[in-house]
Amino acid sequence: MSRRRVVAIFRRVAAEIRRDRPSLALLFIAPILITGLVTFILRDSQAPQVTAIVVNMAGVRGQLVQTALGAALQHGGAIVSDVADQAAARAAIADSGATVGIVIGTDGASGSPLTITVITNGIDPAGEAAQVATVQRAALTAAGNASGTVPPAILHTTLYGTPSDDPISNFAPAIVGFFAYFFVYILTGVSFLRERTGGTLERLMATPVTRGEVVLGYTLGFGLFATIQVAVLILWALGSLHVPALGPLPAFSVGLGVAVNGSPLLAFLVVVLLAVGAVSLGIFLSTFARTELQVIQFIPIVLAPQFLLSGVLFPVSTLPSILQPLVAIMPLNYAVDGLRQVFIRGADLGVAALQLDLVVLAVVAAFFATIAALTIRRDVV
Amino acid sequence: MASQAAPGAPSGSVPPAIRASGLVKTFGTLRAVDDVTFELAPGRIYGLLGPNGSGKTTLIRLLAGLTLPTAGWAEVLGTRMPSRQNLERIGYMTQADGVYTALTVAENLRFFGAVYGVDGDEPAAAALAVVDLADRRESIVGTLSGGQRRRLSLACALIHRPPVLFLDEPTVGVDPLLRVEFWAHFRTLADAGTTIVVSSHVMDEADRCDELLFVRSGRVLARGTGQEIRARAGTADLEQAFLRLGGDVAVTR
Numbered sequence: 096m097s098r099r100r101v102v103a104i105f106r107r108v109a110a111e112i113r114r115d116r117p118s119l120a121l122l123f124i125a126p127i128l129i130t131g132l133v134t135f136i137l138r139d140s141q142a143p144q145v146t147a148i149v150v151n152m153a154g155v156r157g158q159l160v161q162t163a164l165g166a167a168l169q170h171g172g173a174i175v176s177d178v179a180d181q182a183a184a185r186a187a188i189a190d191s192g193a194t195v196g197i198v199i200g201t202d203g204a205s206g207s208p209l210t211i212t213v214i215t216n217g218i219d220p221a222g223e224a225a226q227v228a229t230v231q232r233a234a235l236t237a238a239g240n241a242s243g244t245v246p247p248a249i250l251h252t253t254l255y256g257t258p259s260d261d262p263i264s265n266f267a268p269a270i271v272g273f274f275a276y277f278f279v280y281i282l283t284g285v286s287f288l289r290e291r292t293g294g295t296l297e298r299l300m301a302t303p304v305t306r307g308e309v310v311l312g313y314t315l316g317f318g319l320f321a322t323i324q325v326a327v328l329i330l331w332a333l334g335s336l337h338v339p340a341l342g343p344l345p346a347f348s349v350g351l352g353v354a355v356n357g358s359p360l361l362a363f364l365v366v367v368l369l370a371v372g373a374v375s376l377g378i379f380l381s382t383f384a385r386t387e388l389q390v391i392q393f394i395p396i397v398l399a400p401q402f403l404l405s406g407v408l409f410p411v412s413t414l415p416s417i418l419q420p421l422v423a424i425m426p427l428n429y430a431v432d433g434l435r436q437v438f439i440r441g442a443d444l445g446v447a448a449l450q451l452d453l454v455v456l457a458v459v460a461a462f463f464a465t466i467a468a469l470t471i472r473r474d475v476v
Numbered sequence: 477m478a479s480q481a482a483p484g485a486p487s488g489s490v491p492p493a494i495r496a497s498g499l500v501k502t503f504g505t506l507r508a509v510d511d512v513t514f515e516l517a518p519g520r521i522y523g524l525l526g527p528n529g530s531g532k533t534t535l536i537r538l539l540a541g542l543t544l545p546t547a548g549w550a551e552v553l554g555t556r557m558p559s560r561q562n563l564e565r566i567g568y569m570t571q572a573d574g575v576y577t578a579l580t581v582a583e584n585l586r587f588f589g590a591v592y593g594v595d596g597d598e599p600a601a602a603a604l605a606v607v608d609l610a611d612r613r614e615s616i617v618g619t620l621s622g623g624q625r626r627r628l629s630l631a632c633a634l635i636h637r638p639p640v641l642f643l644d645e646p647t648v649g650v651d652p653l654l655r656v657e658f659w660a661h662f663r664t665l666a667d668a669g670t671t672i673v674v675s676s677h678v679m680d681e682a683d684r685c686d687e688l689l690f691v692r693s694g695r696v697l698a699r700g701t702g703q704e705i706r707a708r709a710g711t712a713d714l715e716q717a718f719l720r721l722g723g724d725v726a727v728t729r
């Protein structure tokens with residue numbers, strides 16, 4: 096391994112990226128834009144406006160429930176009106192006059208419990224679930240008010256951090272890891288494909304350069320920009336710069352202001368290890384692509400499963416057991432876990448779970464670097 | 477023309493610069509190079525002539541050690557190929573330009589120089605002078621014309637002053653005037669001892685070589701100086717000679 100040749104490749108790769116303004120923008124601006132948007136959506140989404148239409152089909156007993164439930168709903172900010180039958184309720188929901196219909200069930204055999212059926216449109220399951228949840232909470236309150244017993248309050252406390260309502264503190268570490276992986280893979284894959292198809296790899300192979308030197312040079316070149324990207328992303332995630340209101344402009348803050356309990360440097364180490372693996376993955380997969388479009392086409396096969404199976408959106412613990420072995424082999428999974436260990440748990444190097452994450456990421460990076468080197472075909476021994 | 481009169485195989489006193497013995501390269505059922513044996517003397521320009529797909533590039537790749545032969549062997553400057561160490565003594569100009577289009581002319585040369593272990597600006601300046609690109613030193617390669625990129629590609633193959641040069645279709649896209657200069661420079665290099673193997677399908681370049689190897693279907697059908705080949709085929713026209721010797725080539729002038 097010649098240091099001079101590695102440095103030459105590193106400098107060449109770095110110069111190429113530096114000249115490629117659109118890719119630089121992709122590397123730095125896109126993740127900030129997307130994380131900012133997601134944060135805005137998750138933090139500032141409005142509570143659903145409930146417009147309820149209540150049908151009582153249970154006579155006198157039902158009337159008591161109707162009154163109590165209506166009061167509880169109105170107390171929670173809902174608009175409540177009564178109609179005579181189910182058909183009218185359904186018609187109101189169909190023409191958007193109401194968001195939920197609440198049908199208090201008919202009196203069956205004396206003493207049987209009343210049933211409450213909630214009717215929604217069925218078009219927007221997630222939004223409607225929020226509406227149903229509002230009705231359920233109101234029903235609990237109403238039951239408590241009616242019986243005179245206050246339902247027990249459920250308090251939540253956590254081992255690490257605080258059970259804040261801020262969903263970003265869990266989401267930010269995952270998204271930092273994902274973006275580092277995603278952009279480094281795309282840029283390396285496309286860049287190395289150009290090397291293969293543009294004839295420069297052929298020419299490079301006619302020089303004394305070794306495959307290991309090529310992979311290392313590339314890793315350093317893209318690693319440099321991945322490192323800067325990760326640094327910017329972590330600063331963006333952790334930082335919170337408040338800009339006061341100025342004239343007609345309202346006050347706003349720059350940065351996600353995520354609380355971090357561990358060392359940002361450790362978080363940095365986790366993502367850099369992940370990015371190094373992504374460089375080699377890009378080199379490896381570029382073997383199987385003939386065009387730049389095909390590098391992009393690997394995203395659904397390679398990146399999408401990682402996104403779904405690494406706890407970015409769906410907690411790993413809730414994934415079907417048949418998928419768990421797949422989860423165990425997703426590099427991103429270890430990065431996301433490692434970042435959460437650092438961000439939320441405040442883990443240091445003494446924590447076994449973080450040690451495992453770092454070791455796995457290092458092994459994965461070494462593994463992909465090896466197979467990447469092997470795909471750079473040369474028969475020279 | 478030829479600086480040495482000796483035709484055919486080199487004499488026994490000077491060791492050959494390049495040797496091939498029973499070289500075969502197959503891709504599936506295709507025999508891209510089919511039992512090629514020759515010795516090439518140092519300090520001469522050899523022209524590999526043949527139609528597209530006749531196996532010229534594969535033959536060059538085998539000689540340069542970029543691919544392993546299915547059978548047989550190749551030797552450059554006494555070293556069996558493939559040999560990474562030996563690549564320091566070989567210059568290879570690929571058929572594709574093989575230069576980095578996002579970098580400047582100077583950066584490309586600096587890169588290939590560093591890879592070959594060449595220091596300083598002097599070798600780059602010399603290589604640029606040869607291809608007449610000194611005034612475009614700081615230009616981004618992507619903004620150069622096709623011919624200018626070809627010239628840079630040649631400069632990158634010359635930067636480490638290799639004693640053996642493989643040039644795969646070096647003059648494609650190069651204007652006639654510069655083509656003459658290219659060949660004049662090849663001659664200067666050969667006179668100084670460099671062994672040059674040039675592939676071409678352009679017949680009017682053939683006479684600039686010391687010796688010609690007619691390649692078709694992976695085989696060397698004929699070998700000799702232009703004069704010898706004309707005499708053997710009984711025609712004054714190289715194209716006709718090529719046709720009579722079995723290579724029905726689509727000829728470009």
